Amino acid sequence: MAFVFGGTSVFLGKPVNVDSRHAHACSHGSGVRLGRLRSSSVRMVGMEVKPDKGSGSSAVELSKIGLVGLAVMGQNLALNIAEKGFSISVFNRSSSKTDDAVARAQGELEDPALFSGFKDMKEFVESIERPRSIIMLVKAGAPVDATIEALVPLLEEGDMIIDGGNEWFENTERRSEALSKKGIMYMGMGVSGGEEGARFGPSLMPGGPEEAWQSVAPILKKIAAQVDDGPCVFHIGPGGAGNYVKMIHNGIEYGDMQLIGEAYDVLRTIGGLTPDQLADVFTEWNKGDLKSFLIEITANIMAIKDDVAGDGSVLVEKVLDKTGAKGTGMWTMEEAVRRGVPSPTIASSLDARYLSSLKEERVAAEEILKGPTPAITSEQKALVEDVRQALYASKVCSYAQGMNLIKQTGVENNWDLNLGEIARIWKGGCIIRAQFLDRIKEAYGRNPELSSLLIDEQFAKELESAQEGWRRVVSLTVSEGITAPAFSASLSYYDSYRRGRLPSSQLVQSQRDYFGAHTYKRLDTDKVYHTRWSSDGVTEVIGS
Numbered sequence: 195m196a197f198v199f200g201g202t203s204v205f206l207g208k209p210v211n212v213d214s215r216h217a218h219a220c221s222h223g224s225g226v227r228l229g230r231l232r233s234s235s236v237r238m239v240g241m242e243v244k245p246d247k248g249s250g251s252s253a254v255e256l257s258k259i260g261l262v263g264l265a266v267m268g269q270n271l272a273l274n275i276a277e278k279g280f281s282i283s284v285f286n287r288s289s290s291k292t293d294d295a296v297a298r299a300q301g302e303l304e305d306p307a308l309f310s311g312f313k314d315m316k317e318f319v320e321s322i323e324r325p326r327s328i329i330m331l332v333k334a335g336a337p338v339d340a341t342i343e344a345l346v347p348l349l350e351e352g353d354m355i356i357d358g359g360n361e362w363f364e365n366t367e368r369r370s371e372a373l374s375k376k377g378i379m380y381m382g383m384g385v386s387g388g389e390e391g392a393r394f395g396p397s398l399m400p401g402g403p404e405e406a407w408q409s410v411a412p413i414l415k416k417i418a419a420q421v422d423d424g425p426c427v428f429h430i431g432p433g434g435a436g437n438y439v440k441m442i443h444n445g446i447e448y449g450d451m452q453l454i455g456e457a458y459d460v461l462r463t464i465g466g467l468t469p470d471q472l473a474d475v476f477t478e479w480n481k482g483d484l485k486s487f488l489i490e491i492t493a494n495i496m497a498i499k500d501d502v503a504g505d506g507s508v509l510v511e512k513v514l515d516k517t518g519a520k521g522t523g524m525w526t527m528e529e530a531v532r533r534g535v536p537s538p539t540i541a542s543s544l545d546a547r548y549l550s551s552l553k554e555e556r557v558a559a560e561e562i563l564k565g566p567t568p569a570i571t572s573e574q575k576a577l578v579e580d581v582r583q584a585l586y587a588s589k590v591c592s593y594a595q596g597m598n599l600i601k602q603t604g605v606e607n608n609w610d611l612n613l614g615e616i617a618r619i620w621k622g623g624c625i626i627r628a629q630f631l632d633r634i635k636e637a638y639g640r641n642p643e644l645s646s647l648l649i650d651e652q653f654a655k656e657l658e659s660a661q662e663g664w665r666r667v668v669s670l671t672v673s674e675g676i677t678a679p680a681f682s683a684s685l686s687y688y689d690s691y692r693r694g695r696l697p698s699s700q701l702v703q704s705q706r707d708y709f710g711a712h713t714y715k716r717l718d719t720d721k722v723y724h725t726r727w728s729s730d731g732v733t734e735v736i737g738s
């Protein structure tokens with residue numbers, strides 16, 4: 195059963211053949227609706243389509259692309275695609291979401307005929323131009339496997355599936371390998387920007403075969419957010435590279451959110467700023483180096499009143515202090531641990547979410563564990579500037595960690611990643627979009643092999659000038675007993691990285707050799723040693 199949306203566009207069963215992927219690509223590029231034959235009959239939303247006996251013409255119009263999964267992301271991305279002039283067929287496991295999507299298309303699109311909803315997967319698949327490109331936006335994991343399982347028997351060689359969800363990159367690689375044996379191409383494409391980004395222009399991080407990218411690039415470039423230096427999309431790399439970069443984007447997102455949360459806590463608890471003052475501070479910060487989507491929405495959040503209690507207080511003060519997490523932050527840390535890439539800002543942001551979830555324990559512990567009661571400062575203005583510096587410097591550390599993790603994995607997996615270009619496509623559309631990303635792009639432009647953003651000449655200067663305020667904020671939070679784990683983890687990261695010699699590491703390596711004969715090297719030679727620390731203290735050369 196096919197349901198179509200308004201106007202003159204109908205789907206009447208058998209698809210018109212558009213045989214080569216080349217033709218497909220060209221049609222994407224021009225936005226011309228190749229293979230769509232117009233019916234003369236007008237159809238109503240949700241009306242069952244029957245063969246058009248009267249017109250005499252083969253009234254078949256095929257969609258440029260298909261999309262499965264019409265929850266928040268899928269529905270909005272599908273509308274975005276149609277709005278950019280590409281005809282789209284959509285399908286969802288539960289048909290009510292298809293109805294919702296079709297209704298929205300009717301209300302929101304200038305040409306609703308470009309949007310066709312289906313309640314039967316076979317008809318959905320048959321409504322798409324060959325070779326078919328189908329985007330999936332369903333829950334990651336088993337639902338993706340289930341969707342692929344349902345789609346594959348209906349697909350043909352040369353067709354392509356693009357998973358737009360937040361998927362574990364190795365799942366994408368596994369699926370890609372399995373599907374390539376059937377001649378079906380598979381891409382894992384990170385999509386960021388939430389509901390609004392999907393609808394009006396997300397940042398897109400597609401990974402997979404070059405040929406697959408080429409065939410959908412014209413559509414993706416049109417639907418992505420547009421910034422001063424182009425659309426927020428490029429081919430990230432092969433295999434699961436797109437999912438990987440999206441996962442790190444989310445790890446960085448965790449860091450940004452936690453750092454802003456800590457700035458809020460310090461300014462509120464030690465600075466004594468009112469919500470109105472906080473809104474002004476975040477608004478002001480959004481005009482400078484910190485200009486970003488997350489700072490902007492924070493300023494807005496400060497201004498929203500609690501309309502449930504209706505007592506004039508701000509809503510954020512009433513929100514339960516438990517932060518959820520869907521998994522990408524955890525995956526980022528699993529990867530950081532697996533690859534041995536220090537990422538303490540992101541780790542502390544994840545820990546902060548886990549600690550927040552221990553609400554009942556924290557409330558009980560508050561009665562038992564004593565510490566300082568924070569005093570409100572009389573130096574409010576100076577504190578605001580110090581916190582701004584702490585936030586900026588910590589943010590640089592957080593991005594350095596995320597970019598290093600991407601770099602390391604790219605090298606280990608031979609992905610040949612372009613870090614500057616990755617920073618560029620995060621400038622618009624996504625949750626971490628920020629002016630600051632231009633600086634990261636420039637840093638990698640100056641040196642694509644940069645071992646850390648921290649030592650880029652521009653960032654090094656900025657960190658130097660921010661560090662006094664940064665240190666004051668961390669000291670203050672320690673002495674006042676309020677928590678700023680991401681500020682302080684970032685500062686330790688900075689201080690460890692800038693110390694050519696770490697005495698604690700000298701001792702820990704000595705301890706390892708003491709109890710486990712794990713050997714050590716010396717500062718003054720390149721040989722490998724073991725010392726009988728517990729007996730006669732005699733040292734042997736083990737190797738070189």
Ligand SMILES: NC(=O)C1=CN([C@@H]2O[C@H](COP(=O)(O)OP(=O)(O)OC[C@H]3O[C@@H](n4cnc5c(N)ncnc54)[C@H](OP(=O)(O)O)[C@@H]3O)[C@@H](O)[C@H]2O)C=CC1
Nearest residue numbers: 263264265266267287288331332333334337340359360388
């Ligand atoms: N929400 C956001 O802001 C963002 C989400 N993402 C990612 O995009 C993807 C989609 O996210 P979102 O739109 O929030 O939707 P959800 O992650 O909530 O997923 C809902 C969709 O998955 C389908 N689904 C669930 N289980 C199954 C199953 N077993 N078989 C087939 N389909 C199933 C649902 O179908 P049904 O309606 O029938 O239940 C529905 O279409 C996810 O991977 C998410 O992580 C990425 C960026 C931002």
Ligand SMILES: O=C(CO)[C@H](O)[C@H](O)COP(=O)(O)O
Nearest residue numbers: 386387518519520521522625
């Ligand atoms: O991908 C996203 C934004 O980029 C999603 O909103 C994701 O759900 C955010 O992660 P979490 O739910 O763990 O905070």
